[in-house]
Each structure stands twice: as structure tokens, then as C-alpha cells.
Amino acid sequence: MDVTLVLLALFSTVGLVFTYLAISERDLVRAIIYSAVQSSAYAVLLYLLRAPDIVLVYLPVAVGLYPAALLFLVGKTEKVDGG
Amino acid sequence: MRRVVVLVSIAVSVALLAYATSVAGALGYLGLETRALARMLLALAYNPGLRELTAMSPEAVTAIVWDFRGVDTLYETVVFYMAIIAALAIYRGAPKVGGGGGIGLSLIAKVVTKLLIPMNIAVAVSIAVHGHLTPGGGFQAGAALAVVSVLLAVVFSASSFSKVGVDVSKAVALRSAGLVAIAVVVFTPLIYSSVTGAQAYLMQSYVKVDSGFAFPVEVFGQLISGTLIWLNVAEFLAVSFGFFIIFMLLSLREDVVRSALVGEEHGSQHS
Numbered sequence: 001m002d003v004t005l006v007l008l009a010l011f012s013t014v015g016l017v018f019t020y021l022a023i024s025e026r027d028l029v030r031a032i033i034y035s036a037v038q039s040s041a042y043a044v045l046l047y048l049l050r051a052p053d054i055v056l057v058y059l060p061v062a063v064g065l066y067p068a069a070l071l072f073l074v075g076k077t078e079k080v081d082g083g
Numbered sequence: 084m085r086r087v088v089v090l091v092s093i094a095v096s097v098a099l100l101a102y103a104t105s106v107a108g109a110l111g112y113l114g115l116e117t118r119a120l121a122r123m124l125l126a127l128a129y130n131p132g133l134r135e136l137t138a139m140s141p142e143a144v145t146a147i148v149w150d151f152r153g154v155d156t157l158y159e160t161v162v163f164y165m166a167i168i169a170a171l172a173i174y175r176g177a178p179k180v181g182g183g184g185g186i187g188l189s190l191i192a193k194v195v196t197k198l199l200i201p202m203n204i205a206v207a208v209s210i211a212v213h214g215h216l217t218p219g220g221g222f223q224a225g226a227a228l229a230v231v232s233v234l235l236a237v238v239f240s241a242s243s244f245s246k247v248g249v250d251v252s253k254a255v256a257l258r259s260a261g262l263v264a265i266a267v268v269v270f271t272p273l274i275y276s277s278v279t280g281a282q283a284y285l286m287q288s289y290v291k292v293d294s295g296f297a298f299p300v301e302v303f304g305q306l307i308s309g310t311l312i313w314l315n316v317a318e319f320l321a322v323s324f325g326f327f328i329i330f331m332l333l334s335l336r337e338d339v340v341r342s343a344l345v346g347e348e349h350g351s352q353h354s
Contacts, residue, residue, distance in 0.1 A: 052218035
């Protein structure tokens with residue numbers, strides 16, 4: 001069996017599980033961390049799909065800049081989702 | 084209840100996407116052979132035999148992004164530029180008030196980050212100047228360098244920006260230098276055309292059928308691919324310091340800068 005397909009299935013499942021955790025979590029800081037884990041799984045997917053240009057921009061944005069921007073935002077509002 | 088709704092919506096989305104992309108064929112024909120458009124772009128990206136059509140860059144993505152559809156990337160840069168201007172407009176006056184404060188994280192985190200930052204800068208510069216040879220380019224390098232601004236703000240606190248000699252006005256100047264450099268590269272063929280009277284096109288990188296104008300493709304035997312290396316380096320400056328501005332402004336303490344942010348409206352009410 002093709003190793004790439006197995007890895008693609010594995011990392012998309014990881015991404016899916018952490019998507020669920022990120023959406024259902026009420027603690028926004030935890031949700032951001034789950035979202036960053038999901039993004040890391042997607043970065044691996046993009047690498048496996050042979051898109052290294054996207055990986056290079058996706059990694060710093062999805063793991064560094066986007067969680068940082070959201071954390072600053074949460075710091076200015078409330079830590080727990082009131083909905 | 085909340086969990087059920089989330090689970091059902093995720094399951095429905097995945098099922099819909101899976102159906103659309105497999106049975107319904109939303110992605111079009113997915114054969115194993117390369118499509119005609121991709122074959123053409125791969126053949127033209129680096130092809131010294133087709134001087135009028137090639138971008139002279141072995142990195143097909145950079146060849147497409149800054150040459151074949153260069154104007155598109157130019158306007159993406161403009162969109163990013165507008166977003167930074169909006170952030171600067173909202174936070175006008177706030178950097179002068181200060182609001183850095185904070186002591187950052189522990190000594191261990193600080194020492195590790197101090198070791199990581201030079202590596203981060205080296206990787207970012209390497210992605211920028213090799214953007215026409217290997218995967219990467221201006222935006223990728225800019226995003227990589229922008230991580231340094233996040234590390235400085237989170238690990239060393241917002242006041243660390245002034246310690247390393249970067250403030251908002253310097254970052255704006257460096258970002259503007261990048262944008263001006265892009266404009267210079269774009270308008271150089273126009274200047275050439277108006278001086279010599281020969282035909283040249285805006286953003287032209289290499290010779291065309293009816294135009295002999297070309298940026299140097301090699302310098303000291305090193306391939307620099309005409310405009311591509313200059314546009315990548317300029318975009319690197321514009322994007323990285325654009326992100327620096329955003330994170331410098333975001334890391335200011337809300338309680339300290341709030342008076343500066345709402346000050347004008349309050350002032351106008353009383354006067």
C-alpha cells in the first residue's frame with residue numbers, strides 16, 4: 001500500500017479530531033491551541049501533496065502568527081466563550 | 084447538545100465535500116497524467132531555448148507568481164498594504180503613549196528564544212533570496228521573519244522591540260522601502276522605454292518578441308532570474324515589517340493605550 005496515502009489519511013483524521021475539539025471547546029485559549037495542532041496536521045498534508053511553497057507560508061502563519069493574533073485578541077476580551 | 088450539533092455539522096461537511104470531490108467530480112477530470120496548462124507552465128518556467136516566453140526561473144511557482152501572473156501578486160501586495168494602513172489608522176497615537184510593560188516569560192524561555200531568533204532570521208533571508216531557485220519566495224520569507232516579532236512580543240514582552248532597536252516608525256520605513264523597491268522594479272522598463280524609445284512593458288522581466296529589454300538573468304554566474312530575486316527580496320521586506328507593525332500594535336497593553344485610542348472622540352465631545 002502507498003505510504004503517502006496512509007499518512008494522508010492519518011493526518012487528515014488528526015486534523016478532523018482537532019477541528020472538532022477546537023470548535024466544541026469553551027476555553028478560547030485551549031481552542032486556539034487545538035486549532036494550531038489542526039493546522040500543523042494540515043501543513044503535513046500539504047507537504048505530502050507536494051506543495052512545499054504552501055507549506056513554507058502555512059507553517060509560520062498557522063502555527064505562529066494566527067494563534068498569536070488570536071491570543072492577543074482573547075487577551076483583550078474574555079477567556080471563556082459565553083455562548 | 085452543543086457537541087452533537089458540532090459533530091453533525093462536521094460529519095455533514097465532510098460527507099458533502101467527499102461526495103462533491105469524488106462521485107460528483109467537482110475537481111474535474113483527475114487523471115494521472117499532467118494537465119496541458121501545467122505542462123506548458125513547467126516547460127516555460129526555465130527554458131533558455133524559448134527566450135521570448137520563459138521566466139528563467141527553475142522554481143515554477145515563483146515564475147508563475149511574479150512573472151506569468153505578476154500583476155495579480157502586485158495587487159495582493161496592495162491588499163496587504165491597505166490592511167496595515169487600517170491597523171496604523173486605528174492605533175494612531177497609541178505607540179507614542181507606550182503601553183509596553185510586562186516582563187515576559189522565564190529565563191529558560193528567553194535564552195532558548197535568543198538562540199532561535201538568529202536561526203529564524205537566517206532561514207527567512209534564505210527563503211527570500213533563494214525564492215527563484217527553491218520553494219519559497221517573498222511572502223513565505225516575510226511570514227517566517229514575522230514569527231520573530233511574535234517571539235519578541237510574547238517571550239520578551241512588548242517593550243523588547245525598542246531594546247532591539249525596532250519601533251513602529253522604523254518598521255513603517257522598512258515596509259515602505261520594500262514597496263518602493265517593488266515599484267522601482269515594475270517601472271524600470273517604462274523608464275528604459277522613455278529614455279531609449281524602444282518597446283518595453285511594465286513588470287517586464289526578460290526579452291519579449293517585440294522588446295529587447297531584460298533584467299540581468301545571471302550575476303557572476305549565479306542565476307538571479309531577472310526581476311524575480313528583486314521582487315522576492317522587496318516583498319520580503321514589505322511583508323515581514325508589515326507583520327512587525329501589526330504585532331507591535333497588538334502587543335500594546337489595552338488598559339494603557341485605551342485612552343489614546345478613544346481620546347479624540349472624548350476630546351471632541353468636551354470642546
